Every structure is written in C-alpha cells, then in structure tokens.
Amino acid sequence: MEFENKKDGNTAGHRKDVSGTEPGTTGQPHKRRVRYKGTHPRNFKEKYKELQPEKYADTIAKVVQKGSTPAGMHISICVNEILDFLQIQPGQKGLDATLGYGGHTQAMLKCLKGEGHIHALDIDPIESVKTKARLEQAGFGEEILTIHHMNFADIDQVAEEDGPFDFVLADLGVSSMQIDNPERGFSYKTEGPLDLRLNPEKGESAAKRLREIDQEELQGMLIENSDEPYAEEIAKAVMTTLKRGGKIETTQDLRRIIEETLSFLPEREFKESAKKSCQRTFQALRIDVNSEFEVLYQFLEKLPDVLAPGGRVAILTFHSGEDRLVKRSFKELKRAGIYSDAATDVIRPSAEECRLNPRARSTKMRWAVRSE
Template identity: 65%
Template sequence: MEPKHKRRVRYKGTHPKKYNEKYKELNPELYPETIEKVIKKGSTPVGMHLSIMVDEILEFLNIQEGQIGLDCTLGYGGHTLKMLECLNHTGHMYALDIDPIESVKTKERLLNKGYGEDILTIKNCNFKDIDLVSNEAGLFDFVLADLGVSSMQIDNPERGFSYKKEGPLDLRLNPQKGIPAFIKLQELNKNQLEQLFIENSDEPYAKEIAKNIDSYLKSGQLISTTTQLYKIIEKSLSFIPIKERKES
C-alpha cells in the first residue's frame, strides 16, 4: 500500500497564530507565489532571508571554476548558492554558521538544489574560528564575511531575538551552548548591566535601563520573556518624549 499523504496540522480560525503552525513561514520556499508577492511589496517573507548586494559581491570576488571559497555566515544560504553556481560543480565551497537549527535547514535546501558534500562543506562554528577551518581546508581563493543574524532567526519568537511577538528571553544563536539571556540577567549587578549595554550597543540610556532591570529583579520577579524586557525598557525611557523615541 502507498503511504497516505500527510496533511499539515490544522489550526483554529482562518490563520495560524502560533509560529510553529505557520506552514508558509516554516517552509517559505514551497510557496513561490507568496514569496514573490511579499518581495514586490519591498518586504522580506517571514521565515526566510534575502541576500544583499549579490551582483556586486560576485563581481568583486570574480569567482573562477575550480577555486576554493568560504562563506563566513551561511544563514539562509543565498550568497553561498550564488557562489556555488559560479564554481559550476568544481572546486569546493566551505560555509560556517554557529546556528545548528538554521544551518541544518539550509544544508537540506542546498542539497535539494544539487549541492551535496562533494562540493559543499558546512561547519557548525563561529567565524572567529576561520583559522581552524583554514588549517583543514588550506588557503581560500575567496572569502565572504556578511556578518550578523538573519531574518528567519529574528522572525521565530522561540529564538528570543525580538519583542514583536512574545518568546523566551534566550538570544543564543546556538541554543545548545551557553545560558539563555534571562539567566544571564540574574547573574549581573546594576553596574555590570550598564557596562554590558554600553559595550554591546552604545546605549545612551544604559544607566537608566540597568537601574530599572536591577530593581525589577531585586523585587523577586524574573524577566523571562522578550516582551517583559521590552516593557521594562519602555518604562525606563518614559521620560523621553514619544516623538524623540520614535526618531531614535
């Protein structure tokens, strides 16, 4: 007997509310018409990432068949795919990504386009370890370092990168290592929090935000979600006129 077609999970109402039920956002490449419509509006479809300056990058790198290349941040794989196309199934492409969740999805996405381990090696590591990769792969003919997080990481509330929708205050690109942000907050005192905001984001109101967070935690309450932290920061900046807050 042929296996029955597996239907997608049903949800209440006309549209799914939970991110893990949003089938189009979990697998955007399966819905090209929706992707095209969103891109035409000037937006990035939820669940995917649009690579920037692709033509300019390829022109600058001038990739030749048979070369060895490195993409320091694999992400959704947009840049990597275009560089693989330039190699035309010759040479080899290495790609790094510290995110074990998205890199697995991207590996499968590129494999479905015909780029397997014979031409592409994906390593789950930080780009700071490029020297270790080079020790194994040898010298690279070209390197692309488009550093930063990707849209699909921010879009997923379960990753804890955005307050657009409530999610656990995590902030780890690799949730298998380290500790989530809400635990880290409990370990830092007011001065350490202030220094953290200054060093990592040049926050001009680091002192006010750190003071409010510290007071909240000392009252015995946890800051465990992104929206909780957002509300505390919003309260910390309430002395700033709304117009100035929107412009900053």
C-alpha cells in the same frame, strides 16, 4: 503578509468517515490546519505558506515585493556587489564563514560551475541542517560543498586541512530565520523566551546573563555594544526589578521594563525612542551572550593566514561596533603590507534593494586583498 483561502481543504462532496481518516485510505487521520482570525496570519506558525517557500513561490514573491522578509527565510544582502568584488572563477576554493540561509553560498557555488569547492561554517544546529538540505536539493552536494558546524573564530582549523582559500565571505548579521522565530527570543516584537543564543545548545541565555551581572556591568554593556543613550536608566530599572524579586524571563518582560523606564519622555518622542531602545538593548545582549566582538577579533586576526596569495575577503557589517573593528583591522594590516589593498569607503546596498529588503539599510560592505 499572505492571504488565506476562505474555503478549507475539503471541496464540496469530499467526505471523511467518522474516524477522521480519508475514505479509501489507511493513513494517519487528516488534521486540519488551525485557522487564524481575520484575513492575514499574524504569528510565526500561522504563516504556513511563507514557511514552505518551495510550495508557495507566488506568495513568497508577493511578500518580498511588498518589502517584507517571508517568515522562516533570509534575503541575502549585496549579492551582486560581493560577486563583483570576489571575482570567483571555476576551480577555486572558497570559505563562507557564516552560512545562514545559504543565499550567498548558493550564489558563489554557481560561479564555480561545478569546479572547485566551498567550505561553509555555522554554529546554529537548527538552521544549518535546514540549509544543508536546501542546498542539496538545489544540486549542491558534498562534492562541491562542505558544511562545518563551528564558530567562524575557528577558521584556522578549517584552513589547516582545507585551505588556503581564494575567497572568503563573512556576513556578520543575524539571519532573519532566527529573528522571526519567537522561540529563539531574538526580537522584542513577539513573545518568547529571552534567549538570544545563536547556538541554543551552548552557553547561557540572555535571561540568565541578566541575573548574573550588576548594574554597572549592564550599563557598560549597553553603551559599548549599542551606544544606548538611556543605558543608565534602563540598567537601573532592570536591576531594581530583579532585586525586588521580579522576573525577566521573556522578551516581553524586558520590553515592558524598557517602555516603562522611558515613560518620562514626551508623548511625541516616546514611541520611536522606546522602539530604538528596545532594538539597541536586545542587540547589546545578543552581542554579549554570543561573545560577538571577541569572536570577530579572533576571526580578523586569523583571516590573513587562511587566504591564498591574492585571495579576496568581503565582510558585511550591520552596526557601528563591528564595522569599526573590521575597518581598523583592514587599515592596519594594509599598512603592514599583509593586505595589498583594502576598502577606504564602504559599499552599501542599492536604494532598490533597501526598498525590497528594509533589513539591508544598515549594511556596510568592506573588502581586502591578500598580498601576493
């Protein structure tokens, strides 16, 4: 995803003394970055250029142009479509219910032109600190942006003091920074702890959750949360492994079980089917561990009360389960007269956006307008 210079950091004739400290300095000993094999970095930590976008803008641009997401970053989806609908005006007050990397937030802040305020929520204690620093460096400080470390199910608490809001955005997708970091355990593609928590300081990891449930509950979770066609087979294999004293502590432990379970499939079907079942199984566990459907129910129920008359809301969904909930809520509340208008059709990212950001392909945007 990025190219490594063949030379190390020292040019010809640039020497170090025997202690490893640069001549003429009294600082810490210079530490060479660990080199990787081959011409391209393969693991997360080796992608040092991508992890420092402020220093390596050219590398970032090349990675994005190739249709990849740089390590440690998140490319915001449907930014233009969101701004076209929200019609943000200077002086308004808004809420970004899912701060993440802050791309949507920054785009909305620019629309305010220094007048008004945005409140943003995020439960991730690791990424929210980085995002706050990034936005402050871009010129958006506390005078125009307030970040709350809380779940977006609690939007009513923010609205009590700071609402109602003229516009609200909720991006229900998991951020790429979380997916790509092996230490967070969100992806079956890399070795890491089977965690999947958006807030690793609270709740139970996916590994612990698997030890606490039975086969029937796991099968139901796989069907309800991700429409997994091999839910019965995977649930049985997982529980058999645990009952026999086997451990499922890492992402690769679970991946191996899924692949072994589906080994009965014809060779021409196996690779793609195993890949999709891994994706769906990890999705189902993530939804369960973070109580995502329950949180979304609460958010949708409280949403009308935090919107100002005529206030607008846009929601991005990424799988059928959450999209059904949003669609039904908007439809029912429009019928009840609480929303004056709501999307009848979804808005999707353009073909060009999907080419540059393949993670945008499953995105659906729905919107609604609060009655006056």
